[in-house]
Amino acid sequence: MPLTRSQQAEINLLLLRREQAFARVSQLEKMVNARLGSPYPFEPPPELPSARKGKRKPSHPTGNTSHQVSQTTPLKIPPHTGDGSVFNVHYEQDGHVNVEQHRDVRALQNLLQINGSEFKILKIEND
Numbered sequence: 001m002p003l004t005r006s007q008q009a010e011i012n013l014l015l016l017r018r019e020q021a022f023a024r025v026s027q028l029e030k031m032v033n034a035r036l037g038s039p040y041p042f043e044p045p046p047e048l049p050s051a052r053k054g055k056r057k058p059s060h061p062t063g064n065t066s067h068q069v070s071q072t073t074p075l076k077i078p079p080h081t082g083d084g085s086v087f088n089v090h091y092e093q094d095g096h097v098n099v100e101q102h103r104d105v106r107a108l109q110n111l112l113q114i115n116g117s118e119f120k121i122l123k124i125e126n127d
Contacts, residue, residue, distance in 0.1 A: 009119035019104040090122040
């Protein structure tokens with residue numbers, strides 16, 4: 001069953017929030033280790049549904065490569081500067097402007113595919 005643009009936008013936002021949560025946990029663990037001056041023996045996270053074996057749908061990255069929203073220029077994802085790169089995604093949905101931090105370039109590429117009237121990415125920048 002094909003998804004509507006609105007459904008795809010909602011799923012992509014959830015995926016970006018998931019990536020944001022992983023990035024936040026990583027950041028917090030690094031802060032704890034820095035304060036201790038040595039690695040803390042963190043327990044591994046509980047098994048996630050995504051860790052279970054099964055078929056995955058392939059992602060379909062887009063060719064969109066612009067950075068700012070305009071009438072004639074498509075959005076572009078800024079260059080990825082390494083493992084620590086965080087992208088600030090400014091978007092408008094349901095009349096509200098939001099900013100979220102994300103690391104997954106593929107998820108951002110998927111969002112660019114559904115960028116439209118119901119969900120509009122305003123800009124993407126490196127942190």
